[in-house]
Amino acid sequence: MDKKLLLVSAFMAGATWTIQAQDLVLSEGQYYTDETQTTPYTGRYTEFYEDGMLKMELYLKDGRPEGTYVIYYPDGKIAEVRSYYHGIFHGEWRTYNEHGKLIGLASYKEGQKDGPWRIWSDEGKLLYEMFYTNGKKSGVWRSWDEEGNLLSEERQEEE
Incomplete structure (x- = not known):
């Protein structure tokens, strides 16, 4: 099942910020730049709450999560921090409550629970x-x- 997601990337040209939006297609855990699913997306991916606050951010490489994936509460505080390597969990997954206290810590190695x-x-x-x-x-x-x-x-x- 495909799901369209909004990609917002910002980059600076001199002192001017430009925001571009494009649709991404999510299919079987991989993000693509178009409906044909021929071009996996590489770059920063962000989502926002309706009020404009950052909801989540991650980096995608060849359509899959890579590196740190951060999810935020509506007030801007961090809710979760996950680590990915080649699209699979690898490293720590930390969960925080609304007050910023660590309430969960999990470890993964190459997609498997480890540690x-x-x-x-x-x-x-x-x-x-x-x-x-x-x-x-x-x-x-x-x-x-x-x-x-x-x-x-x-x-x-x-x-």
Whole structure:
């Protein structure tokens, strides 16, 4: 299924800002410059809320996300920061609450869950700690209540 998205790129020519908009076509996870889907888009991609505030920004290379992908709350604060390499998750995925506190941290390697995953309450208390190795559960998984009391601790079986 194709979905048209608005691409807004700004560049500076001397002291003058020029904003150009063009439609992109999203098909099977890849962004194209036209309906024929023959030219994958490379460049900065941005979306805005109706009031003009930045909603998200990322860089696309050959039609796929590359590098840092940032999603914003309507007030301009960062909601999520994701890392991509060749169109797949690679690196950290951080989630923040509306007050700017880190509430989620996930790790990926070449598209697979790999490394620590942690979830905090809005008050900053660690609630969950999980580990993955090459997409599989690993290590000891723990959960805590809002007061910091350990609720569960379970060693993951090697698959």
